[in-house]
Amino acid sequence: MGILHPATLTPTKAETLARWLPAQTWAAAAEATSPDGRARLRIDADPDGAVRIVVSPARARPEQPLSLQAFAFPGGLGAHKWRDRRLIDALTAVHPGTVPLLVDTDGLVLEAAYANVWIVEGDVLITPPADGRILPGTTRSVLLSDEPAAREEPIPLDRLANADSVFLSSSINDRLPARVRRSPVLAAAPL
Numbered sequence: 001m002g003i004l005h006p007a008t009l010t011p012t013k014a015e016t017l018a019r020w021l022p023a024q025t026w027a028a029a030a031e032a033t034s035p036d037g038r039a040r041l042r043i044d045a046d047p048d049g050a051v052r053i054v055v056s057p058a059r060a061r062p063e064q065p066l067s068l069q070a071f072a073f074p075g076g077l078g079a080h081k082w083r084d085r086r087l088i089d090a091l092t093a094v095h096p097g098t099v100p101l102l103v104d105t106d107g108l109v110l111e112a113a114y115a116n117v118w119i120v121e122g123d124v125l126i127t128p129p130a131d132g133r134i135l136p137g138t139t140r141s142v143l144l145s146d147e148p149a150a151r152e153e154p155i156p157l158d159r160l161a162n163a164d165s166v167f168l169s170s171s172i173n174d175r176l177p178a179r180v181r182r183s184p185v186l187a188a189a190p191l
Helices: 011-020 023-032 086-094 138-146 157-161
Strands: 039-045 051-057 066-072 098-103 109-112 116-121 124-127 150-152 165-170 174-180
Touching (some): 109 157, 116 138, 116 157, 124 138
Parallel strands (some): 124 150
């Protein structure tokens, strides 16, 4: 959950969360923390007003760069996180061991299944623009505001493949190195 990212958890947010979240949630977070001190907090709000809070350990950080498999997805997933992750799970199942990389039909890279995408060219960090087709993650926002060499630009798939390096950013894992598979872009069929 982005609001718990250390870089964005201001005292005001911390105070608000402390009042809003039940005390057992904080205890569960402490118990569920992975060995490296990370945990995942998921808050689901239903249309009927019911709220579920789930805390679980974060997955172990991979030892090797993540392998990205490109999928054509017209218009992207949009600017909001999807509660229903079946499509992402189905894309992941197509090539086990890879992370789906969503590419619009115009050939521009959008985002990965659970993270924002960045390329490094020289000393410059580049991520696709938050134009309504991607989830503008909290770690992405922090990098754009704190890193003088970070900026938004459209990234064609061939530019990503030829970049000096590629990484994914997320509120749980911060930055993870990645590489794009040299394979055809697959069609992503909605479920």
